[in-house]
Amino acid sequence: MDGLGDLFTDDVNARGKMMTNGGNMNMRLLMIEDNKSVSEMMNMFFTKEEWQVSFAYDGNEALDMFKAAPDSWDIITLDLNLPGMDGMQVAQEIRKISKTVPMIMLTARDSESDQVLGLEIGADDYVTKPFSPMTLIARIKALHRRAELGEASNETDNDNAETDFDVVTDHFKLSTKTREAYLAGKPIEGLTPKEFDLLHTLAKKPKQVFSREQLLELVWDYQYYGDERTVDAHIKKLRQKIEKVGPQIIQTVWGVGYKFDDSDVTAQ
Numbered sequence: 001m002d003g004l005g006d007l008f009t010d011d012v013n014a015r016g017k018m019m020t021n022g023g024n025m026n027m028r029l030l031m032i033e034d035n036k037s038v039s040e041m042m043n044m045f046f047t048k049e050e051w052q053v054s055f056a057y058d059g060n061e062a063l064d065m066f067k068a069a070p071d072s073w074d075i076i077t078l079d080l081n082l083p084g085m086d087g088m089q090v091a092q093e094i095r096k097i098s099k100t101v102p103m104i105m106l107t108a109r110d111s112e113s114d115q116v117l118g119l120e121i122g123a124d125d126y127v128t129k130p131f132s133p134m135t136l137i138a139r140i141k142a143l144h145r146r147a148e149l150g151e152a153s154n155e156t157d158n159d160n161a162e163t164d165f166d167v168v169t170d171h172f173k174l175s176t177k178t179r180e181a182y183l184a185g186k187p188i189e190g191l192t193p194k195e196f197d198l199l200h201t202l203a204k205k206p207k208q209v210f211s212r213e214q215l216l217e218l219v220w221d222y223q224y225y226g227d228e229r230t231v232d233a234h235i236k237k238l239r240q241k242i243e244k245v246g247p248q249i250i251q252t253v254w255g256v257g258y259k260f261d262d263s264d265v266t267a268q
Contacts, residue, residue: 027051027144030073032062032090033106034082045133059085063093070097074147075140078123079106080114088114088121095122100193102143106131112229119233124194125220126230142221147193167203171265172249174203184265186245194219195238198231202250202260211257231258
């Protein structure tokens with residue numbers, strides 16, 4: 001595995017220190033990565049975590065594997081620079097099949113446009129190359145925890161005929177049980193799990209301003225690992241879906257962050 005310095009940050013070279021807290025989380029992971037040096041090195045970390053991992057080395061193979069068993073994966077990591085079918089196309093095709101499977105992109109450090117586009121297509125996060133294996137492990141764990149919390153919320157009181165709304169204002173209401181949100185009586189449709197969690201976090205404290213760092217910690221469960229563009233890209237997509245049913249309720253507070261404010265919404 002020569003040339004690893006171009007793929008990983010320095011901590012990977014400390015082979016004696018690469019041990020992680022294994023066996024603390026069940027995981028079924030699909031890693032889509034054409035560079036076998038990367039997949040072989042990461043597999044050492046995944047094995048220590050006792051995760052079940054499958055590898056795909058080009059876009060077409062990855063899509064075939066996912067289509068054959070779309071419910072088999074808890075997390076997908078996806079390199080954007082793939083032979084056969086590039087990572088953007090793979091991400092789009094995966095999102096046509098599953099709106100909910102968590103997906104982390106692996107991309108070059110200087111390709112900001114790719115990072116933003118990938119998040120807009122439906123990836124939940126990205127990690128730039130060269131990267132720390134421990135950072136990728138931490139991102140995977142955080143994303144998996146959030147996904148499990150979302151599933152648990154969905155399963156709670158599913159028998160209830162009536163929807164209990166966790167957030168209710170004059171013009172907006174949201175239920176974490178049914179994962180539904182309404183603005184001026186109209187459903188906000190097509191929200192991804194992360195978009196819903198982001199909306200819930202903002203809406204449950206109307207007019208409170210959240211910094212990007214706070215949102216990374218609250219919604220993505222990241223503290224020092226996140227990138228602010230992750231938040232911005234999800235806010236952009238969330239706003240587009242809100243605007244289909246009513247006026248904008250996610251406001252930018254320049255130089256600070258974002259807030260929920262539906263005071264300008266008129267009843268319909």
